[in-house]
Amino acid sequence: MNKLKFTKDEGTAFYKELNEVLSEYFSKNKLEKSGNSTMYFKIFLYFGLDLLFYVLMLSSTNLVSFFVFYLLMGFFVLLTAFNVSHDAAHGVAVKSKFWNKFLFSLSFNLQGNNAYVWGKNHNESHHLYTNVEGSDIDVLNNPVFRMTESQELKWFHRYQYLYAPFLYLLYSLNWFFFRDTLMLLNYSSRTIKVEIPRKEAFKLLLYKVLYLGYMIFLPVYLLPFGWGIVLIAFLLNHFMVSLIFVAVLGVSHVSDYVVHPKPDANNKLNMSWAKLQMCTSVDYNANSVLLNWTLGGFNAHALHHLLPNISHVHYLKILPLFRQLADKHGLTYMEMPYGKSIAAHFRFLKYMGANRTLQTMAFEK
Numbered sequence: 001m002n003k004l005k006f007t008k009d010e011g012t013a014f015y016k017e018l019n020e021v022l023s024e025y026f027s028k029n030k031l032e033k034s035g036n037s038t039m040y041f042k043i044f045l046y047f048g049l050d051l052l053f054y055v056l057m058l059s060s061t062n063l064v065s066f067f068v069f070y071l072l073m074g075f076f077v078l079l080t081a082f083n084v085s086h087d088a089a090h091g092v093a094v095k096s097k098f099w100n101k102f103l104f105s106l107s108f109n110l111q112g113n114n115a116y117v118w119g120k121n122h123n124e125s126h127h128l129y130t131n132v133e134g135s136d137i138d139v140l141n142n143p144v145f146r147m148t149e150s151q152e153l154k155w156f157h158r159y160q161y162l163y164a165p166f167l168y169l170l171y172s173l174n175w176f177f178f179r180d181t182l183m184l185l186n187y188s189s190r191t192i193k194v195e196i197p198r199k200e201a202f203k204l205l206l207y208k209v210l211y212l213g214y215m216i217f218l219p220v221y222l223l224p225f226g227w228g229i230v231l232i233a234f235l236l237n238h239f240m241v242s243l244i245f246v247a248v249l250g251v252s253h254v255s256d257y258v259v260h261p262k263p264d265a266n267n268k269l270n271m272s273w274a275k276l277q278m279c280t281s282v283d284y285n286a287n288s289v290l291l292n293w294t295l296g297g298f299n300a301h302a303l304h305h306l307l308p309n310i311s312h313v314h315y316l317k318i319l320p321l322f323r324q325l326a327d328k329h330g331l332t333y334m335e336m337p338y339g340k341s342i343a344a345h346f347r348f349l350k351y352m353g354a355n356r357t358l359q360t361m362a363f364e365k
Contacts, residue, residue, distance in 0.1 A: 002135045004128075005268040011275030014329035015306065018274075021321055022307070034092045035311040039084075042293075042313075043093070043103065046080040054214075058222055066225060067233055074237035078244060080107050082296035083312075089119045092311040112176050112211030114204040117183065117196055127308060131253055131260050131280040132269070138253070139260075146352045148260055157353035161346050168250075171242035173235075176211070180204055251341040252301040255282050256348040256361045257334050275331065277305040282334045284341040292316055302333060334363045 026033055035043075053073035060066035087093035088104035108115035121137045129135035133148050140147055144167060146157040184201055196204070215237075219230045259279045263269050269276065281302035285291050291299045297312025298304070303322055304312070326333040336344075344361065351359065 002129075002132075002263070002267055004132065004135055004263050005266070006273045006276070007268065007270050009272045009275055010329045011272035011278065011331060014325055014331055015272070015274035017329070018306065018322065018325050021325065022310070022318060025318065025321065031314070032095055033310045033314070034095045035087060035313055038313045039087070039093060039311055042083050046076060046083055047107075049076040050080055058219060060223060063225065063229065066219075066223065066229070067236070070219075070233040071237055071240060074241055075244075077107075077111060078241050079294065079296075081111065082248070082294070082298060084296075086296055086298075087311050089115075089122065090308045092309060109203065109207040110211070112208045114180050114196075114200060114207070116200040117180060117204070123308070127305060128273070130276060130305060131258060132263065132276075133260065135263075145349070147254065148352075149356065149358050153353075153356055160353040161349035164346070164349055165243075168246040169239045169242050171246055172238045173242070176208065176238075181208075247342070248295055248298050251284065251338070251345045252282050252298070253280055254348060255341065255344040256351060256359070257282055257344050257363050259360055260358060274306060278302055278326070278331050278333065281305050282336065282341050282344065284336055284338040286319055286335050287316065289316065299338075302335075332363055335365075 025031075050073060053069050053076060057066060057069035057073055060069060084093055085104055085107040088100045088107070091097060091100045093100050093103055104119060105115045108118060125135065125137040131139060133139045133150060141151060143154070145160055145164070146153060181204075184196055184204070216230055216234055219225075219233075220227055223230070258281065261269050261271065261276060261279070271279070283300050283302050286300040286303070288299065292312065292315055297315045300312070300315050300319065303315055303319065306322075307318075310318070323333060323335075347361075
Protein backbone atom coordinates (compact mmCIF):
# COMPACT_ATOMS: atom_id res chain seq x y z
CA MET A 1 0.00 0.00 0.00
CA ASN A 2 1.27 3.46 -0.93
CA LYS A 3 1.31 5.62 2.18
CA LEU A 4 0.46 9.20 1.33
CA LYS A 5 1.23 12.66 2.63
CA PHE A 6 -1.32 15.45 2.77
CA THR A 7 -1.23 19.21 2.18
CA LYS A 8 -2.54 21.85 4.56
CA ASP A 9 -5.58 23.72 3.25
CA GLU A 10 -8.99 24.94 4.42
CA GLY A 11 -9.81 21.38 5.46
CA THR A 12 -7.04 21.46 8.06
CA ALA A 13 -8.60 24.36 9.96
CA PHE A 14 -12.08 22.88 9.50
CA TYR A 15 -11.06 19.53 11.00
CA LYS A 16 -9.28 21.21 13.93
CA GLU A 17 -12.29 23.37 14.80
CA LEU A 18 -14.72 20.49 14.25
CA ASN A 19 -12.95 18.39 16.86
CA GLU A 20 -12.78 21.32 19.28
CA VAL A 21 -16.48 22.11 18.90
CA LEU A 22 -17.54 18.49 19.26
CA SER A 23 -15.30 17.93 22.28
CA GLU A 24 -17.02 20.88 23.91
CA TYR A 25 -20.45 19.50 22.88
CA PHE A 26 -19.83 16.08 24.42
CA SER A 27 -18.22 17.56 27.53
CA LYS A 28 -20.97 20.13 28.07
CA ASN A 29 -23.71 17.53 27.69
CA LYS A 30 -21.77 14.94 29.74
CA LEU A 31 -21.92 12.40 26.92
CA GLU A 32 -19.57 9.64 25.80
CA LYS A 33 -18.63 9.52 22.11
CA SER A 34 -19.35 5.80 22.15
CA GLY A 35 -22.83 4.30 22.08
CA ASN A 36 -25.46 5.22 24.65
CA SER A 37 -28.60 3.44 25.88
CA THR A 38 -29.96 3.51 22.32
CA MET A 39 -26.96 1.50 21.13
CA TYR A 40 -27.33 -1.01 23.97
CA PHE A 41 -30.96 -1.48 22.96
CA LYS A 42 -29.94 -1.97 19.32
CA ILE A 43 -27.30 -4.55 20.27
CA PHE A 44 -29.82 -6.69 22.16
CA LEU A 45 -32.54 -6.07 19.57
CA TYR A 46 -30.55 -7.03 16.50
CA PHE A 47 -28.71 -9.99 17.98
CA GLY A 48 -32.01 -11.13 19.48
CA LEU A 49 -33.80 -10.92 16.14
CA ASP A 50 -30.93 -12.78 14.43
CA LEU A 51 -31.31 -15.65 16.88
CA LEU A 52 -35.11 -15.54 16.90
CA PHE A 53 -35.48 -15.85 13.13
CA TYR A 54 -32.80 -18.53 12.96
CA VAL A 55 -34.66 -20.64 15.52
CA LEU A 56 -37.97 -20.00 13.73
CA MET A 57 -36.35 -20.99 10.44
CA LEU A 58 -35.13 -24.28 11.92
CA SER A 59 -38.63 -24.85 13.33
CA SER A 60 -40.42 -24.24 10.03
CA THR A 61 -43.17 -26.66 9.10
CA ASN A 62 -43.86 -25.40 5.58
CA LEU A 63 -41.95 -23.85 2.69
CA VAL A 64 -43.47 -20.38 3.03
CA SER A 65 -42.46 -19.95 6.67
CA PHE A 66 -39.01 -21.44 5.93
CA PHE A 67 -38.25 -18.89 3.20
CA VAL A 68 -39.74 -15.98 5.16
CA PHE A 69 -37.75 -16.73 8.31
CA TYR A 70 -34.56 -17.52 6.38
CA LEU A 71 -34.67 -14.17 4.57
CA LEU A 72 -35.69 -12.24 7.70
CA MET A 73 -32.71 -13.77 9.49
CA GLY A 74 -30.40 -12.67 6.67
CA PHE A 75 -31.92 -9.20 6.63
CA PHE A 76 -31.41 -8.63 10.34
CA VAL A 77 -27.90 -10.09 10.28
CA LEU A 78 -27.11 -7.38 7.72
CA LEU A 79 -28.70 -4.70 9.92
CA THR A 80 -26.62 -6.03 12.82
CA ALA A 81 -23.52 -5.45 10.68
CA PHE A 82 -24.64 -1.91 9.81
CA ASN A 83 -25.61 -0.93 13.34
CA VAL A 84 -23.34 -2.91 15.66
CA SER A 85 -20.40 -4.47 13.79
CA HIS A 86 -19.33 -1.27 12.06
CA ASP A 87 -19.36 0.90 15.19
CA ALA A 88 -17.63 -1.89 17.11
CA ALA A 89 -14.93 -2.10 14.41
CA HIS A 90 -14.15 1.55 15.12
CA GLY A 91 -14.24 0.95 18.87
CA VAL A 92 -17.32 3.10 19.53
CA ALA A 93 -20.29 0.72 19.84
CA VAL A 94 -19.69 0.61 23.59
CA LYS A 95 -17.08 2.16 25.87
CA SER A 96 -15.21 -1.09 26.58
CA LYS A 97 -12.39 -1.98 24.19
CA PHE A 98 -12.86 -5.66 25.01
CA TRP A 99 -16.59 -5.68 24.25
CA ASN A 100 -16.13 -3.70 21.05
CA LYS A 101 -13.66 -6.28 19.83
CA PHE A 102 -15.92 -9.12 20.94
CA LEU A 103 -19.04 -7.69 19.28
CA PHE A 104 -17.19 -6.98 16.06
CA SER A 105 -15.49 -10.38 15.88
CA LEU A 106 -18.65 -12.28 16.79
CA SER A 107 -20.94 -10.59 14.30
CA PHE A 108 -18.42 -10.46 11.46
CA ASN A 109 -16.85 -13.90 11.75
CA LEU A 110 -20.24 -15.60 12.11
CA GLN A 111 -21.14 -14.22 8.66
CA GLY A 112 -18.26 -16.28 7.28
CA ASN A 113 -15.97 -13.30 6.76
CA ASN A 114 -12.75 -12.41 8.52
CA ALA A 115 -13.05 -9.62 11.08
CA TYR A 116 -9.30 -9.02 11.35
CA VAL A 117 -8.74 -8.53 7.63
CA TRP A 118 -11.74 -6.27 7.12
CA GLY A 119 -11.23 -4.23 10.29
CA LYS A 120 -7.53 -3.63 9.77
CA ASN A 121 -7.75 -2.67 6.13
CA HIS A 122 -10.98 -0.72 6.47
CA ASN A 123 -9.48 1.45 9.21
CA GLU A 124 -5.91 1.70 7.94
CA SER A 125 -6.55 1.92 4.21
CA HIS A 126 -10.06 2.95 3.19
CA HIS A 127 -10.53 5.55 5.93
CA LEU A 128 -7.09 7.05 5.46
CA TYR A 129 -6.86 7.19 1.66
CA THR A 130 -10.45 7.15 0.42
CA ASN A 131 -10.79 6.67 -3.35
CA VAL A 132 -7.03 6.85 -3.98
CA GLU A 133 -6.02 3.98 -6.24
CA GLY A 134 -3.12 1.97 -4.87
CA SER A 135 -3.81 3.14 -1.31
CA ASP A 136 -7.52 2.54 -0.70
CA ILE A 137 -8.27 -1.19 -0.53
CA ASP A 138 -11.85 -0.59 -1.67
CA VAL A 139 -10.74 0.69 -5.09
CA LEU A 140 -11.02 -2.36 -7.32
CA ASN A 141 -9.20 -3.36 -10.48
CA ASN A 142 -11.94 -5.68 -11.67
CA PRO A 143 -11.95 -6.40 -15.43
CA VAL A 144 -15.75 -6.46 -15.48
CA PHE A 145 -16.02 -2.88 -14.22
CA ARG A 146 -13.97 0.19 -15.07
CA MET A 147 -13.77 2.44 -12.01
CA THR A 148 -10.67 4.64 -12.49
CA GLU A 149 -8.89 6.38 -15.36
CA SER A 150 -5.83 4.13 -15.11
CA GLN A 151 -7.87 0.99 -15.83
CA GLU A 152 -8.08 -0.17 -19.44
CA LEU A 153 -11.24 0.82 -21.31
CA LYS A 154 -12.71 -2.25 -23.02
CA TRP A 155 -15.64 -2.47 -25.44
CA PHE A 156 -18.02 -4.14 -22.99
CA HIS A 157 -17.53 -1.43 -20.34
CA ARG A 158 -19.92 0.66 -22.43
CA TYR A 159 -22.67 -1.55 -21.00
CA GLN A 160 -21.47 -1.74 -17.39
CA TYR A 161 -24.19 0.57 -16.14
CA LEU A 162 -26.72 -1.92 -17.58
CA TYR A 163 -25.23 -5.18 -16.32
CA ALA A 164 -24.09 -3.76 -12.96
CA PRO A 165 -27.39 -4.46 -11.11
CA PHE A 166 -27.22 -8.14 -12.10
CA LEU A 167 -23.60 -8.51 -10.97
CA TYR A 168 -24.41 -6.64 -7.75
CA LEU A 169 -26.59 -9.64 -6.84
CA LEU A 170 -23.37 -11.65 -6.48
CA TYR A 171 -21.53 -9.20 -4.20
CA SER A 172 -21.81 -11.09 -0.91
CA LEU A 173 -21.32 -14.49 -2.56
CA ASN A 174 -18.13 -13.19 -4.15
CA TRP A 175 -17.01 -11.83 -0.78
CA PHE A 176 -17.70 -15.11 1.00
CA PHE A 177 -16.31 -17.56 -1.54
CA PHE A 178 -13.60 -15.61 -3.35
CA ARG A 179 -12.58 -12.21 -1.96
CA ASP A 180 -10.98 -13.26 1.35
CA THR A 181 -9.84 -16.61 -0.02
CA LEU A 182 -8.01 -15.03 -2.97
CA MET A 183 -6.30 -12.64 -0.57
CA LEU A 184 -4.73 -15.70 1.08
CA LEU A 185 -3.18 -16.54 -2.30
CA ASN A 186 -2.08 -12.93 -2.94
CA TYR A 187 -4.41 -12.85 -5.89
CA SER A 188 -7.16 -10.29 -5.63
CA SER A 189 -9.02 -7.60 -7.54
CA ARG A 190 -8.02 -5.18 -4.78
CA THR A 191 -5.45 -2.65 -5.94
CA ILE A 192 -3.28 -3.33 -2.88
CA LYS A 193 -2.05 -6.62 -1.46
CA VAL A 194 -3.09 -7.82 1.97
CA GLU A 195 -0.90 -9.76 4.39
CA ILE A 196 -2.97 -12.24 6.45
CA PRO A 197 -1.34 -13.80 9.55
CA ARG A 198 -1.51 -17.59 9.75
CA LYS A 199 -3.80 -17.45 12.78
CA GLU A 200 -6.28 -15.27 10.91
CA ALA A 201 -6.01 -17.42 7.79
CA PHE A 202 -7.01 -20.44 9.87
CA LYS A 203 -9.92 -18.53 11.43
CA LEU A 204 -10.99 -17.29 8.01
CA LEU A 205 -11.35 -20.85 6.70
CA LEU A 206 -12.82 -22.17 9.97
CA TYR A 207 -15.64 -19.63 10.10
CA LYS A 208 -16.49 -20.17 6.45
CA VAL A 209 -16.97 -23.88 7.18
CA LEU A 210 -19.06 -23.06 10.28
CA TYR A 211 -21.16 -20.60 8.26
CA LEU A 212 -21.92 -23.21 5.61
CA GLY A 213 -22.73 -25.60 8.43
CA TYR A 214 -25.44 -23.55 10.10
CA MET A 215 -26.76 -21.88 6.92
CA ILE A 216 -26.95 -25.00 4.72
CA PHE A 217 -26.05 -28.32 6.34
CA LEU A 218 -27.99 -27.94 9.61
CA PRO A 219 -31.26 -26.88 7.89
CA VAL A 220 -30.89 -29.76 5.44
CA TYR A 221 -30.34 -32.18 8.33
CA LEU A 222 -33.17 -30.90 10.56
CA LEU A 223 -35.82 -29.96 8.00
CA PRO A 224 -37.64 -32.11 5.41
CA PHE A 225 -37.18 -29.75 2.46
CA GLY A 226 -34.02 -31.17 0.90
CA TRP A 227 -30.82 -29.73 -0.53
CA GLY A 228 -32.40 -27.92 -3.45
CA ILE A 229 -34.80 -25.82 -1.36
CA VAL A 230 -32.14 -24.89 1.21
CA LEU A 231 -29.66 -23.89 -1.50
CA ILE A 232 -32.32 -21.71 -3.14
CA ALA A 233 -32.94 -19.98 0.21
CA PHE A 234 -29.19 -19.55 0.69
CA LEU A 235 -28.82 -17.93 -2.74
CA LEU A 236 -31.91 -15.72 -2.37
CA ASN A 237 -30.59 -14.53 0.97
CA HIS A 238 -27.25 -13.55 -0.57
CA PHE A 239 -28.95 -11.83 -3.51
CA MET A 240 -31.06 -9.77 -1.10
CA VAL A 241 -28.13 -8.91 1.17
CA SER A 242 -25.95 -7.99 -1.82
CA LEU A 243 -28.48 -5.59 -3.33
CA ILE A 244 -29.13 -3.85 -0.02
CA PHE A 245 -25.41 -3.63 0.78
CA VAL A 246 -24.48 -2.13 -2.59
CA ALA A 247 -27.52 0.16 -2.59
CA VAL A 248 -26.53 1.52 0.83
CA LEU A 249 -22.76 1.82 0.36
CA GLY A 250 -22.16 1.92 -3.39
CA VAL A 251 -23.57 5.41 -3.82
CA SER A 252 -21.27 6.98 -1.21
CA HIS A 253 -17.91 6.68 -2.99
CA VAL A 254 -18.87 5.52 -6.49
CA SER A 255 -20.49 8.62 -7.92
CA ASP A 256 -19.85 11.26 -10.55
CA TYR A 257 -19.79 13.88 -7.79
CA VAL A 258 -16.75 12.46 -5.99
CA VAL A 259 -13.09 12.71 -6.99
CA HIS A 260 -10.36 10.09 -7.36
CA PRO A 261 -7.24 12.05 -6.34
CA LYS A 262 -3.82 11.16 -7.69
CA PRO A 263 -0.71 11.70 -5.58
CA ASP A 264 2.42 13.26 -7.07
CA ALA A 265 5.75 11.51 -7.57
CA ASN A 266 6.48 11.94 -3.85
CA ASN A 267 3.19 10.30 -2.83
CA LYS A 268 1.73 13.63 -1.74
CA LEU A 269 -1.87 14.70 -2.32
CA ASN A 270 -2.70 18.33 -3.07
CA MET A 271 -5.29 18.45 -0.27
CA SER A 272 -5.68 17.79 3.43
CA TRP A 273 -7.02 14.53 4.81
CA ALA A 274 -10.25 16.25 5.89
CA LYS A 275 -10.85 17.74 2.45
CA LEU A 276 -10.20 14.33 0.88
CA GLN A 277 -13.04 12.88 2.95
CA MET A 278 -15.40 15.69 1.93
CA CYS A 279 -14.48 15.33 -1.76
CA THR A 280 -14.88 11.55 -1.88
CA SER A 281 -18.07 10.95 0.11
CA VAL A 282 -21.73 11.54 -0.73
CA ASP A 283 -24.35 11.65 2.01
CA TYR A 284 -28.04 11.03 1.41
CA ASN A 285 -31.02 11.92 3.61
CA ALA A 286 -28.61 12.50 6.49
CA ASN A 287 -31.40 13.97 8.64
CA SER A 288 -33.55 10.85 8.37
CA VAL A 289 -34.27 9.27 11.74
CA LEU A 290 -35.42 6.08 10.00
CA LEU A 291 -32.24 5.71 7.92
CA ASN A 292 -29.98 6.56 10.84
CA TRP A 293 -31.69 3.87 12.89
CA THR A 294 -31.82 1.27 10.12
CA LEU A 295 -28.49 1.83 8.36
CA GLY A 296 -26.39 2.67 11.39
CA GLY A 297 -25.51 6.11 10.03
CA PHE A 298 -24.10 4.84 6.72
CA ASN A 299 -26.21 7.45 4.96
CA ALA A 300 -24.08 10.13 6.68
CA HIS A 301 -20.84 8.78 5.26
CA ALA A 302 -18.78 11.98 5.07
CA LEU A 303 -19.56 12.62 8.72
CA HIS A 304 -18.54 9.07 9.61
CA HIS A 305 -15.29 9.24 7.65
CA LEU A 306 -14.24 12.40 9.43
CA LEU A 307 -15.43 11.25 12.85
CA PRO A 308 -15.05 7.45 13.06
CA ASN A 309 -14.43 7.87 16.81
CA ILE A 310 -18.08 8.87 17.33
CA SER A 311 -20.96 6.37 17.35
CA HIS A 312 -23.69 6.82 14.75
CA VAL A 313 -26.30 7.24 17.52
CA HIS A 314 -25.00 10.83 17.93
CA TYR A 315 -25.04 11.81 14.24
CA LEU A 316 -28.45 13.48 14.13
CA LYS A 317 -27.49 15.80 16.99
CA ILE A 318 -24.07 16.81 15.65
CA LEU A 319 -25.02 17.16 11.96
CA PRO A 320 -26.04 20.85 12.34
CA LEU A 321 -22.61 21.64 13.84
CA PHE A 322 -20.92 19.70 11.04
CA ARG A 323 -22.79 21.59 8.31
CA GLN A 324 -22.21 24.95 9.94
CA LEU A 325 -18.46 24.46 10.18
CA ALA A 326 -18.19 23.11 6.62
CA ASP A 327 -19.90 26.28 5.35
CA LYS A 328 -17.72 28.48 7.55
CA HIS A 329 -14.51 27.01 6.11
CA GLY A 330 -15.72 26.93 2.50
CA LEU A 331 -15.91 23.14 2.19
CA THR A 332 -18.61 21.54 0.07
CA TYR A 333 -20.72 19.02 1.95
CA MET A 334 -22.33 16.78 -0.68
CA GLU A 335 -25.71 15.91 0.78
CA MET A 336 -28.69 14.94 -1.38
CA PRO A 337 -31.82 12.79 -1.58
CA TYR A 338 -31.18 9.09 -2.17
CA GLY A 339 -32.69 9.18 -5.65
CA LYS A 340 -30.14 11.77 -6.72
CA SER A 341 -27.25 9.75 -5.27
CA ILE A 342 -28.24 6.50 -7.02
CA ALA A 343 -28.63 8.39 -10.31
CA ALA A 344 -25.11 9.79 -9.85
CA HIS A 345 -23.82 6.25 -9.22
CA PHE A 346 -25.13 4.93 -12.52
CA ARG A 347 -24.10 8.07 -14.43
CA PHE A 348 -20.57 7.42 -13.19
CA LEU A 349 -20.64 3.82 -14.42
CA LYS A 350 -22.01 4.92 -17.80
CA TYR A 351 -19.46 7.70 -18.24
CA MET A 352 -16.47 5.57 -17.19
CA GLY A 353 -17.57 2.85 -19.62
CA ALA A 354 -17.50 5.23 -22.58
CA ASN A 355 -14.72 7.74 -21.82
CA ARG A 356 -11.05 7.39 -21.01
CA THR A 357 -10.92 10.36 -18.64
CA LEU A 358 -13.16 11.08 -15.67
CA GLN A 359 -15.35 14.13 -15.59
CA THR A 360 -16.65 15.04 -12.13
CA MET A 361 -19.99 16.77 -11.78
CA ALA A 362 -20.05 20.07 -9.86
CA PHE A 363 -22.22 19.68 -6.78
CA GLU A 364 -24.90 22.29 -6.25
CA LYS A 365 -27.17 22.48 -3.24
